[in-house]
Amino acid sequence: MEDFDTSVQIPQTGGKYRAHNPTEARATYWWTEEDGDRRRLWNAGRSRGLQKADKRLGGALSATFAQLLQDRESLTILEIGTGYAHVLLDLRMMASDRLELHGINVEPGYNQQLIEEFARDQGLDIPGIAPPTIHVHDADNGVPFADETFDLIFSVATLHSIRDKLRLLEEVSRTLRPEGVALIEFPTAVNDMAGLPVPDHYRQRMEIWDRGTAVDVFDWLQSQRSVSVGQAADDRYVRIEKSGPLSFPAELVASFSLPGIWEKWWGCQSIYRVVETAP
Ligand SMILES: C[S@@+](CC[C@H](N)C(=O)[O-])C[C@H]1O[C@@H](n2cnc3c(N)ncnc32)[C@H](O)[C@@H]1O
Known part of the structure; x- marks a missing residue:
């Protein structure tokens, strides 16, 4: 004790x-x-399983997993911001011998040992089958894998913590295999992070400015090659289909921690400026 x-x-x-x-x-x-x-x-905000993750990704996670599994003999999968890796453990239950699973967490406490303890506690360990591999790493420093490593990359309830969100999406695209798919939730803060209304561009923790005018973030993302925006119950998510490396015509102007504005808010605000691209 x-x-x-x-x-x-x-x-x-x-x-x-x-x-x-x-x-x-x-x-x-x-x-x-x-x-x-x-x-x-177990901390509920770190232990969402497949059903809850799917809800936050508009059902797209299960559907994409099933589709990829149909098309490929085996899948290499990455989750960014994996908490206890509950989703990866659930996926492993469905196709244990055909998956190589990786998860990234920034916090050293959310490591391999903890995830294995969680799996045992929840009856999600499978003797003889390797558990997901957990990498303690800050995704703001990129995705620590070679180009074209993954068939599927997903992230739930994590992107709001990332300083440079567009760079992370580029990294996701870089590490996807040809015709791989990524599903990344944009966690949108509820309208009253602590009982008071929050301006829209702070709720999505991102703003994009084009020649001095703020543009709609999701319309802008949707207009980019290989990217589409989906709507889930509460949040939006982006789907990236790998057809070549993604490079957004925008640069990060500033990012800052939202609790710096008010201690009750959380996440990291990322502000971008659209840059001219060669015709
Ligand atoms: C709110 S939890 C969500 C966990 C899980 N996806 C779920 O939905 O239950 C956020 C997770 O993202 C991880 N995380 C936050 N910022 C990160 C960063 N910069 N790089 C890597 N992981 C990060 C944390 O370690 C934590 O495990």
């Missing part, structure tokens, strides 16, 4: 504790207490 950090008391749930994990840095977990027994709760 000494790994419980009872300094953070949450009346309804008990509190938070740090996992007993040698490389632990920032991962914290919720626990409940019943009759003196403490039970770990």
Whole structure:
């Protein structure tokens, strides 16, 4: 029990504790207490499974996975911002011997050991089949893989944390195999991140300016080669179909952490300027 950090008391749930994990840095977990027994709760905002991820991607994740699996003998898949890798573990349950799975997390605590612990706890481990490989890496420094590595790349509830969102989409395109597909959710903040309205361009955490005028981010993305924008229940997502490397005619002007404006907001605002391209 000494790994419980009872300094953070949450009346309804008990509190938070740090996992007993040698490389632990920032991962914290919720626990409940019943009759003196403490039970770990996995952080709900980090443990969405396939069903929830699919909802945030308009059903496109399951459909694309099934389609790619039909067309190819095996799939190499990357999730950017994988939390406990619940989605990758769910996919592995569906085609365990045909998948090579990778996940990226920026936080050192969300590492291989934690993901394997989560898989065992949730009954999602498959003896003899390798678990997803977790890479502790900041996706703002690019996607740490060679060109044309993945058949499918997806990301849920993560892009809002990225400083240079367009560069990440270019990196995604670079590492997709020919005719590979990427599905990247643009998590849109609810209109009251803390009970007060939030301007639209802050809710999507991105703005694009063309000759001094702000353009609609999703119309602009939709107008780019290989990119289409889909609508899910609450959010939009982009679908990239690899037909050559993607290079957006826009440069990052500034990015900043939204809690810098107000502590209750979260994510990173990215501001771009459209640049002229050669005719
Ligand atoms: C809100 S959680 C979402 C986890 C999971 N996709 C889900 O929907 O349950 C965001 C995840 O993105 C990761 N993340 C945030 N910023 C990142 C970055 N710059 N590079 C890589 N991973 C990042 C975090 O480590 C965390 O696992």
